[in-house]
Amino acid sequence: MLVVDDEKEIRDAIEIYLKNEGVTVLKAKDGIEALELLNEHPVHLIILDIMMPRLDGISATYKIREKKNIPIIILSAKSEDTDKILGLQVGADDYVTKPFNPMELVARVKSQLRRYVTFGTFEGIKKVIDLNGLTIDQSAKEVTAHGEPVKLTPIEYKIVELLMTNAGRVFSIHEIYERVWKEPCYNAENTVAVHIRKIREKIEIDAKNPRYLKVVWGIGYKMEK
Amino acid sequence: MLVVDDEKEIRDAIEIYLKNEGVTVLKAKDGIEALELLNEHPVHLIILDIMMPRLDGISATYKIREKKNIPIIILSAKSEDTDKILGLQVGADDYVTKPFNPMELVARVKSQLRRYVTFGTFEGIKKVIDLNGLTIDQSAKEVTAHGEPVKLTPIEYKIVELLMTNAGRVFSIHEIYERVWKEPCYNAENTVAVHIRKIREKIEIDAKNPRYLKVVWGIGYKMEK
DNA sequence: AATAATCCTTAAGAATTTCTTAATATTTTT
DNA sequence: AAAAATATTAAGAAATTCTTAAGGATTATT
The missing domain is CATH 3.40.50.2300 (Response regulator)
Structure with a gap:
């Protein structure tokens, strides 16, 4: 600017x-x-x-x-x-x-x-991504899992959008925080963890054994391609 | 042209x-x-x-x-x-x-x-949109809900038209304000909220449980497809 | 021209939903 | 077994939306 x-x-x-x-x-x-x-x-x-x-x-x-x-x-x-x-x-x-x-x-x-x-x-053009049954419609801000609509909060949605539009790529907790909150992550690692947990509860069949939102130990999280 | x-x-x-x-x-x-x-x-x-x-x-x-x-x-x-x-x-x-x-x-x-x-x-074509019983006739500037004509004020009509012609897409309060008022939304968020409320009173059976004009928390409003 | 009716905006508080924090537990790695 | 990273839970704080009402502006009517 x-x-x-x-x-x-x-x-x-x-x-x-x-x-x-x-x-x-x-x-x-x-x-x-x-x-x-x-x-x-x-x-x-x-x-x-x-x-x-x-x-x-x-x-x-x-x-x-x-x-x-x-x-x-x-x-x-x-x-x-x-x-x-x-x-x-x-x-x-x-x-x-x-x-x-x-x-x-x-x-x-x-x-x-x-x-x-x-x-x-471009207006009104739907950009829908489908990853093995997990879909996101960025214009409607809607996510579905296994055919069912998933009700995400704004922050949850942004995290899912970030991960889904970059499926396969691993994001560190700090990266996620910075790109969603638009500010440096200072002692807020756990905040992200809590949101990840909530998201898994909503999109995964079994939140304990996630098939979509996976952790990469010591590095971060990613959405399975 | x-x-x-x-x-x-x-x-x-x-x-x-x-x-x-x-x-x-x-x-x-x-x-x-x-x-x-x-x-x-x-x-x-x-x-x-x-x-x-x-x-x-x-x-x-x-x-x-x-x-x-x-x-x-x-x-x-x-x-x-x-x-x-x-x-x-x-x-x-x-x-x-x-x-x-x-x-x-x-x-x-x-x-x-x-x-x-x-x-x-080209000329004289009526384009009518029908979304589960909510209809808009853009050439007549007329809206009906459950078969009954709805009397909307000009601003209300513009909002409904915007949402209905982009059904399913979420518009933030700022976007709605800008596209209806044609100027940036500066401290006018509540103005939009009040209009949304009035519209719901007119088009919904139960304004408290809207079936057409839905809120997407933290993001905006949309018309159900 | 005055009055009535309609519409728009603003404000303030209530209701609801969401976010963060902190304390604790679990899992993975070394 | 110890350390480090991630996971879980619940409760209070924060943010967003909803509602109502009043006053001002505009338009329609008399």
């Missing part, structure tokens, strides 16, 4: 809020610097101030759009003519006026990311 | 994106010009700005609907009152707020075309 603003305080403030959401943040102080960074790093979303030295936000938007089709959120001061922005910017995806509520900015960032992700995986 | 907007930049930008998808594009700069073009050429979908000189988008929609039943996608600036659009139920099939994501517009265009093209011929 790239934050472009000529004021350091704003860059830093936005960085703090975004990092808090678990995303990597790059910063640039004008359009030129932003374009350079874009060439060098993979970026999934840009927050772009309008008023900047060297290369302003509007021009930068055009240049970015020539190359990449990633979400662009424009920041503009209230005094500037928002209508003009509205009219001009077919290229930007959203805009926020300064002074802005950081939480709102975060909400808009999330919204943009969601939007692109949904269109990427 | 007809694009109607008083700003040349927007007309042209949309044209580029649509042509990229392989469709023929006609352009008009206000409602009157649009109606003229409609008489002269076969058009399968219209993208219509609201704020235009001479004949605005809302009035144009009425006039178009008198003659043709083709998909209409409305464009509106965020500053305008979206509730008004909802409340008016002018007969548009979808709408997008400026500034918009070109990819999203293209996706919505495709979605509309899919909907209408499914049954071969």
Whole structure:
């Protein structure tokens, strides 16, 4: 994620809020610097101030759009003519006026990311995986075992989804925690174990002798292919 | 395909994106010009700005609907009152707020075309969905439950339409808000919850034990297939 | 233009479901 | 047999959803 603003305080403030959401943040102080960074790093979303030295936000938007089709959120001061922005910017995806509520900015960032992700995986298309009678439907968020629907809690579902979409691969407890909770695993190993137990109760015929969700001693867990 | 907007930049930008998808594009700069073009050429979908000189988008929609039943996608600036659009139920099939994501517009265009093209011929086709006794008629904007017509408010209708046309798929509260209100959901989660409750009161036999509109804990809501 | 009716949003607390923790038990490896 | 990793259980904490009601906004009616 790239934050472009000529004021350091704003860059830093936005960085703090975004990092808090678990995303990597790059910063640039004008359009030129932003374009350079874009060439060098993979970026999934840009927050772009309008008023900047060297290369302003509007021009930068055009240049970015020539190359990449990633979400662009424009920041503009209230005094500037928002209508003009509205009219001009077919290229930007959203805009926020300064002074802005950081939480709102975060909400808009999330919204943009969601939007692109949904269109990427294409709407309404069912992606169903079947592993020896254990199935997952990622659009309906539904899992069935031996033909019967299984009622999983959100965390349980995420763990199963992770393991099933990577069937056969072993995930350490720490990996599972980090990918599901989106934060480092610090003394939470047992939490994962408890969830594994619950999942087994729901998807396995005999939770003590799991056929689907297997442990790999000393390494982690995996879903049998 | 007809694009109607008083700003040349927007007309042209949309044209580029649509042509990229392989469709023929006609352009008009206000409602009157649009109606003229409609008489002269076969058009399968219209993208219509609201704020235009001479004949605005809302009035144009009425006039178009008198003659043709083709998909209409409305464009509106965020500053305008979206509730008004909802409340008016002018007969548009979808709408997008400026500034918009070109990819999203293209996706919505495709979605509309899919909907209408499914049954071969084009005009005046009723698409009725029936899910275990809950039906929706998208052209009449009518919903029935257990044979009885259900009177839904505009927002309620939009939510039901979203869920029914994607039956089985789970939508988070944020997704629902964004797709119905056309803006990011910031502290409006409960608003959705209240609407869900009202809808259940109207379509379910027992709102406490919903058979149609189900919650998926920690994830969202879905309409049972 | 005023009134009535309908609809939307907000807020606050209740009800429900889920998560984590901690203490203990079991299994596997060395 | 000891150490390490995983498994189990239950109870309190936390989070999510549900419900209700009131006030504001909008639309329809008189």
